[in-house]
Amino acid sequence: MHTSSFSISVPAQTAGKTVEEALRSEWKFGKKQIHAWRMNKAIDLNGTLTEWRTVLSPGDLLTIRLEEEEKPSYLPDPIDLSILYEDEHLLIANKPPHIDTHPNQPDASGTLANGVVHYLRQKGKTGYAQPIHRLDRDTTGTIIFAKHAAVKPLLDHALEQRSIKRTYWAHVHGDVSHSNGTIDQPIGNDRHHNSRKRISPTGQKAITHFRKIQFNQNQQTSWLELQLDTGRTHQIRVHLSSIGHPLAGDTLYGGKKTIHFPFQALHAVKISFTHPFTAQNIVIETPDPVKPGRFYKQTRK
Structure with missing residues (x-):
């Protein structure tokens, strides 16, 4: 076994709580996990093994030692990353x-x-x-x-x-008539196609909100911004196809590949959430894919 560790710097809103209270109520660790750390004497406060009833102050550093298998989660592969x-x-x-x-x-x-x-x-x-x-x-x-x-x-x-918020950009065939809207249709398996999903009355609840950014007359495509209340497999692809505006390039759900859209034109442009340890609001945007195609070189109006 290989021992590793991580540290948490105590934010101001956590000050005044004991180590155990912070682990349980502030950072939401499970009872089983907390008990294991207690038994293994796995937590130091400012570099020293501490009592779990110790009251925390702003800027205190909790260091937690973990027992992890030596092998990584997956095989390492030297892929270019952004x-x-x-x-x-x-x-x-x-x-x-x-x-x-x-x-x-x-x-x-x-x-x-x-x-x-x-x-x-x-x-x-x-x-x-x-x-x-x-x-x-x-x-x-x-x-x-x-x-x-x-x-x-x-x-x-x-x-x-749903406290991790994800925003998507999509380019769809046709001129979407509404400036914004909501698609509330359940999604289930397609009995006739193993890799497809479909709108199904007996499927899982699925809700997609969209806002139209602009219509490209030359390409006959609409640029949409989307947010989801649910996270079903192929949700955006199924929902947009169901209203007659499949993703450009998405041949599985009725889209067509073009010189501008050689593959499905869907991009997770933004993610935002509250950091589980620092309580900071993390907002990360990436306007372009790693290898941007022409369809993402537009600028937001």
Whole structure:
């Protein structure tokens, strides 16, 4: 086993709480995890093993030692990365097109996650890197990775509670008639096509909000900004196709490839959330994919 650690600088709003209170109520660690740290004497305060009833002050440094397997989360693979944000606990990468978020088999490589593991190993880290959410193979943009096992469940919970907000840009065929709107249609499996989803009365609830940015007369496409209340597989692709405006380049759901849209024109342009340890509001934007095509060289009006 390989021992690693991470640190939390106590913010002002956490001051006055005991170590145990902060772990439980402020940072939302699970009871099982807290108990394990107590038994293993795994937490130091300002470099010294401390009593769990010690009251915290602003700027105190809690260091928590973790037991992690030596092997990384995935096989390391030296893939070019665009890192948008990084701290001791997490990083946000800008995913390029034509690459999966993570491998489906333990011994596979060539995905964004493999590249993040390689990047972290090069920095002397254990190689723990777990994506908190995913994007389809040809969708580009922001993805959060947990850098240690303790922060992952906190980020998972934030995603489940929809406190991690994601904004997308899409280019769709045709002139969308409304300046904004909401698509509220349940999504289920397509019995006739294993890789497709479809609108289904018995499917899972799915809600997509959109705002029209502009219409391109020459390309006959509309540029939309979207936000989701739910996170169903292929949600944006299914919903936009259902209203007669499939994503440009998305042949699976009725779109067509063109010189401007050689693959599905969907980009996760912004992500925002409250940092689980610092309580800072993190807002990360990436107006262009890693390898921007002509369809993203427009400027917002």
